[in-house]
Amino acid sequence: MLEPEPTIVCIDCGGTCHLLTHPPEDGAWEPGDIVAYRCQDCRDRWDLVLPDEDGDDE
Numbered sequence: 001m002l003e004p005e006p007t008i009v010c011i012d013c014g015g016t017c018h019l020l021t022h023p024p025e026d027g028a029w030e031p032g033d034i035v036a037y038r039c040q041d042c043r044d045r046w047d048l049v050l051p052d053e054d055g056d057d058e
């Protein structure tokens with residue numbers, strides 16, 4: 001099931017970025033959805049696009 005990571009590593013400072021975006025009510029993330037993270041150390045915001053699952057691995 002497609003699901004964003006709850007945390008990612010900050011590209012700038014190496015700190016932990018926490019997921020800001022709330023999941024959809026039905027819990028079904030769609031490819032192309034934009035999820036935002038906030039770094040707890042440098043307070044930078046990162047927006048990631050959920051990848052399209054079609055394709056490579058099976």
Ligand SMILES: [Zn+2]
Nearest residue numbers: 010013039042
């Ligand atoms: Zn940071």
